[in-house]
Amino acid sequence: MFSNIEDYALIGDCETAALVNRDGSIDWLCWPAFDSDACFAAILGTKEHGRWLIKPAAEIIKCERRYQGDTLILETRLVTADGAITLIDFMPPRGAASDIVRIVRGDHGTVKMRMELIIRFGFGNNIPWVRRAEDGALLAICGPDMTVLRSPIETHGENMTTVAEFDIKAGDSVPFVLTYGPSHLKLPAPINPDHALRDTVEFWSEWSGRCTYKGHHRDLVMRSLITLKALTYAPSGGIVAAPTTSLPEKLGGSRNWDYRFCWVRDATFTLLVLMNSGYTEEARDWHNWLLRAVAGSPAEMQIMYGIMGQRRLLEWEADWLPGYGGALPVRVGNAAHAQLQLDVYGELIDSFYQTRVANLELDGDTWAVECEILEHLTAVWQRPDHGIWERRGNGKHYVFSKMMCWVAFDRAIKSAEKFGLEGPLEAWRKLRDEIHHDVCEKGYDPRENTFVESYGSDVLDASILLLPLVGFLPASDPRVKGTIAAIEKHMMRDGFVLRHDPREVTDEIQPIEGAFLACSLWLAEAYIKMGELAKAEELFERVVSIANDVGLLAEEYDPLVKRQTGNFPQALTHIALIAVAQNIDSAKRPQEKPAMERAK
Structure with missing residues (x-):
């Protein structure tokens, strides 16, 4: 089932951009640049062609979205019968590497969450080799391309998909950071999600100002x-x-x-x-x-x-x-x-x-x-x-x-x-x-x-x-x-x-x-x-x-x-x-x- 084109919102780092669906799924991303091959291409196919979903496990009753002020930081509020969460999605200004930061914030109640990461390089055609790094980061490598997933939440493999299930209470905040890097180089250094959010707010606020x-x-x-x-x-x-x-x-x-x-x-x-x-x-x-x-x-x-x-x-x-x-x-x-x-x-x-x-x-x-x-x-x-x-x-x-x-x-x-x-x-x-x-x-x-x-x-x-x-x-x-x-x-x-x-x-x-x-x-x-x-x-x-x-x-x-x-x-x-x-x-x-x- 295809979402309407207008169901998507944009995040980016002024070198590439991703499209985020209302349901918390990133369905399009070319990495590391606009004209690179896509590693998430679900918008042109199915989830098997690559996507990154973070959403409540239960039925979503209500969805509200907005950008945080005059920035490119997307906030998606998802409400279920058990509570509500806000998903904060952004790409920090490009440093040594390109990152997507996704922060799940508990608003009220306790919400069961599910994360599904399907990396498919080459416009959805190439399945990567996935393994753990010594620091616990999850690597996905295929030819010249590599992504690194870092989060305090434990993940595991399931049907060629990286998944995680977790509960989030009011006041909790859980980050996920996905970083791109050339596969022949060392792992990109980890970033602090909260610092990255602050830096991204400052970047866009200064530019918009x-x-x-x-x-x-x-x-x-x-x-x-x-x-x-x-x-x-x-x-x-x-x-x-x-x-x-x-x-x-x-x-x-x-x-x-x-x-x-x-x-x-x-x-x-x-x-x-x-x-x-x-x-x-x-x-x-x-x-x-x-x-x-x-x-x-x-x-x-x-x-x-x-x-x-x-x-x-x-x-x-x-x-x-x-x-x-x-x-x-x-x-x-x-x-x-x-x-x-x-x-x-x-x-x-x-x-x-x-x-x-x-x-x-x-x-x-x-x-x-x-x-x-x-x-x-x-x-x-x-x-x-x-x-x-x-x-x-x-x-x-x-x-x-x-x-x-x-x-x-x-x-x-x-x-x-x-x-x-x-x-x-x-x-x-x-x-x-x-x-x-x-x-x-x-x-x-x-x-x-x-x-x-x-x-x-x-x-x-x-x-x-x-x-x-x-x-x-x-x-x-x-x-x-x-x-x-x-x-x-x-x-x-x-x-x-x-x-x-x-x-x-x-x-x-x-x-x-x-x-x-x-x-x-x-x-x-x-x-x-x-x-x-x-x-x-x-x-x-x-x-x-x-x-x-x-x-x-x-x-x-x-x-x-x-x-x-x-x-x-x-x-x-x-x-x-x-x-x-x-x-x-x-x-x-x-x-x-x-x-x-x-x-x-």
Whole structure:
């Protein structure tokens, strides 16, 4: 029986992350990094594919969860007929090793507890050798990987599972610490669970305390910022799109992708929300990751990279896993990394421009890299590509892709003009105007008064909502208003925005796919641009209302069954949530300094 995606909460140490179910089971963890093989993969299969369960032995009558203040420390209160316990789950900031700490605290009564630890390396495929160390720690070793379990509670083996049974009374506290280490090295040193809890509280409290946003919906913004921080790979500054792979975009479907990588497309969105929230250090780290990742020949620039900037993200299928709710295949790696997606050039140049506007110190080679990229883009912008949604098969002339080519030259021109940088401005201006004319002539349907998905198409695409947001056309332009009206008419389901036009039916596009949450929030931003603040707030409230009990959102939402779908939690969704909240707040406080905008 599969739990709903929204039944999970996130813990992490800014190098990897785990998903904790309502019932006290950790069902997903890749160790030691986001892109490592999973050692808990039950979310994509059964408990036999790896999980770590700590729960009352008796029936759970009530479950309540929350994060401890503005931290990533999860508290799950489980109530039975005999009493109640609180399970405190967290991953301390990475020291010499990576740890998961689980503390069982007795609240009232006496509760019988059961712990089951099933380590399965290699995405649930490899059973480890389990033995005792001299200090009593329990080791699980398989190839290069090792975990070490330490607890004052006695454990024993049972059907290839490490189990423990114990009673906990009110006022008692029982810790379990699971640590990862390379199997060829010495055992990781033990940590003090109480000290680790204190250190983790201090880490997150200090980080959250740096947030400069004090406006409306601050709690939602803060939780989204913490989630974004948790999805950051601290050693490099790269931010993964999600910590999971193959959670289906359509329940039971085949659109199951690996999102444990860093997308260039998210660059500008990410930089703006970080800078608007006071996190200039994180913004600078993300910028520097981008610069390192794309360094080299512009012709070889990719749409996504590994957490350290790796380029080879080969895709394969874990055919031993039955998939979330039977959704197959389960994919590891992402073949879309090799696609031509022209929009990423615009996102990259825009992100560098916004960084200059924010007065962040840039690497001296940044402008040289931009000029090389623009020279390459001059030669390729007229080619068909695979678009923002990474469609597989033959390419098209996507309107969003061409529009972002325009953004690339527009932001380069602005950088040169505002910051005294040298470049072939006349050639860039001419090309910017040529692209703009091309899009307006070939990507606009005058009969329907709307921009369309691709040149010559008669269907829509939610990415064209970004037309006014990036400054391609003002929100007051009749063509923009017509586009918004067409999307409202054809691409909304139960108040949420689909990313694909449901009138288009192909083998790849499944019309009953869930609504794309970032697109719904882009429409809210377009409303703000159009001066329709009430409609923006209504849509924003609708999206945040389907966040789970601890404020987390996936990639999509299926309004028919009222469930979140897709990889979880999704960075782009939370980034869009922050942007809309900040822009609503700015619109309500016109006398104050507004949030920085993409099209500034």
